[in-house]
Amino acid sequence: MTIRIALIGFGKIARDQHVPSIAADPHFELVAVTSRSGETADGVPCFADLGALLAAMPGQIDAVAICTPPDVRHAIAADALDAGLAVLLEKPPTATLGEIEDLVQRAAACGQPLHASWHSQHAPTVRAAAALLRGTVVRRLRITWREDVRKWHSGQEWIWEPGGFGVFDPGINALSIATAILPERLIVRAADLQLPGNRQTPIAADLTFAGEDFSAAFDWRHQGDEERTIEIETTTNRHIKLGDSGASLFVDGIAHPVEPRAEYPSIYARFAELVAAGQSDVDVEPLRIVADALLLARRTMVEPFVWTAGE
Amino acid sequence: MTIRIALIGFGKIARDQHVPSIAADPHFELVAVTSRSGETADGVPCFADLGALLAAMPGQIDAVAICTPPDVRHAIAADALDAGLAVLLEKPPTATLGEIEDLVQRAAACGQPLHASWHSQHAPTVRAAAALLRGTVVRRLRITWREDVRKWHSGQEWIWEPGGFGVFDPGINALSIATAILPERLIVRAADLQLPGNRQTPIAADLTFAGEDFSAAFDWRHQGDEERTIEIETTTNRHIKLGDSGASLFVDGIAHPVEPRAEYPSIYARFAELVAAGQSDVDVEPLRIVADALLLARRTMVEPFVWTAGE
The missing domain is CATH 3.30.360.10 (Dihydrodipicolinate Reductase; domain 2)
Incomplete structure (x- = not known):
């Protein structure tokens, strides 16, 4: 089953790493993007934010990868989990330990997979x-x-x-x-x-x-x-x-x-495993050390x- | 069964709060103290450190309350848990989150009760x-x-x-x-x-x-x-x-x-419950917020x- 995924936030990292990794992975289909600038990937519908996306495409999204700066991630990820979506957060997962712990608790409560990845761990x-x-x-x-x-x-x-x-x-x-x-x-x-x-x-x-x-x-x-x-x-x-x-x-x-070096493709391969298994994988250790x-x-x-x- | 307890570090908080709380609680008997100054409670043997205490009183201690400054607590608590003792750490439990998480893992591994208490929660x-x-x-x-x-x-x-x-x-x-x-x-x-x-x-x-x-x-x-x-x-x-x-x-x-106000007696009442049940109770939230x-x-x-x- 293909995982219909949306990118939340569409800056350099989304364009350079997330879009090609999703395109190369048969487990995923990029079905939507949100960006404030209106910029998006070729042929992919773009919305102002997650709320607008969910309203326009009800039941048509399985997962989101959140590519915004850290300070707004917690609120977006909480909304996505509450809406029944799997969530991928690349490093650092959130701005604080309290925020990621809250997301872990929410993911467990609603049974949605949450993955906090660290791209360098895929080196x-x-x-x-x-x-x-x-x-x-x-x-x-x-x-x-x-x-x-x-x-x-x-x-x-x-x-x-x-x-x-x-x-x-x-x-x-x-x-x-x-x-x-x-x-x-x-x-x-x-x-x-x-x-x-x-x-x-x-x-x-x-x-x-x-x-x-x-x-x-x-x-x-x-x-x-x-x-x-x-x-x-x-x-x-x-x-x-x-x-x-x-x-x-x-x-x-x-x-x-x-x-071979393939950090982001490897992140997506792991995320596909977690979504298929309905499991979460959250490593807070690097943020805890900071x-x-x-x-x-x-x-x-x-x-x-x-x-x-x-x- | 009386819990034979030692105070590790004997400064103002040990004298003013721990000693009278232990004396008033029939679950505990204060059997030893460690202090660098040699100061101790009336009639209680004093040792230079935990190692000396354990060598002198093998099998005669059940628990320790660690009353040192935070920076040395992790090493002392780890040694105490490894020696088969229950451990009480009053606020803040350790200097860092990594240190308290390590102690939680050690306590679980060796089956010893670990209690990180916050006296104000007993207000x-x-x-x-x-x-x-x-x-x-x-x-x-x-x-x-x-x-x-x-x-x-x-x-x-x-x-x-x-x-x-x-x-x-x-x-x-x-x-x-x-x-x-x-x-x-x-x-x-x-x-x-x-x-x-x-x-x-x-x-x-x-x-x-x-x-x-x-x-x-x-x-x-x-x-x-x-x-x-x-x-x-x-x-x-x-x-x-x-x-x-x-x-x-x-x-x-x-x-x-x-x-009535009785913060430290209440801490010891809780610690006695945990020791009797063989359970740990560690709240890291206040330190996590800081x-x-x-x-x-x-x-x-x-x-x-x-x-x-x-x-």
């Missing part, structure tokens, strides 16, 4: 790394995520606003890989945040976790070659390194075979951030 | 207010917690340190009452924090929650008469007001009978805080 080496680490004891974890915010988020003011996550926006991708592959829960013990004097969210963060030698360094001020690596050593002296956001994997220095980092945060003020040197 | 009117609100729909919530930090925390530098909670230290008491009496989950939508320029934690916070008109105002700079009230209006125009941290209750303006407020926080810098005008 080509995550499954292999998790299998390698199963049953091991990790002695050292070093997450290094250094990139240039000007390259990836040019002009996106929301990342600096309250609730905008700052450097935790890419950092949460790293955390989502780490929680997927590590055999034990990651528990934050300290968090040093660097906050531009003119912004509300951090531009860099150093986290220390419980364990012998577990840490993460996120930095958005990096120029030149970017780095998105996770290095792990086990108590049996196995050394595992995921590079390029999980696109490469080295075990004791030797390259490990990787699956919240815990903020509970423990030591903030240092750093120089104001401007998008261009001449700004 | 004299909380049970009555919860009963009055059951099955209602709340239209308006206004939490007001205004007190003088210099009166309650004079010289306690840790409240301003990372993880020290700042004004959320009293504010979480208000939140713990609210979550205990409200029929629906409190979901944070916005948080305005006021941060002294020389401190790491907020001195005042205004929270807005999902719902028609739900808010909280915490302020630690208040001089004169303190206020710790929760006002609620339901859609059936019932007006409920808890005053004095839940010590008084007015329903439509009329004083409601209240139980974490969510920090995820959404808009911070405004305010004047530096000093303990005395002449400092």
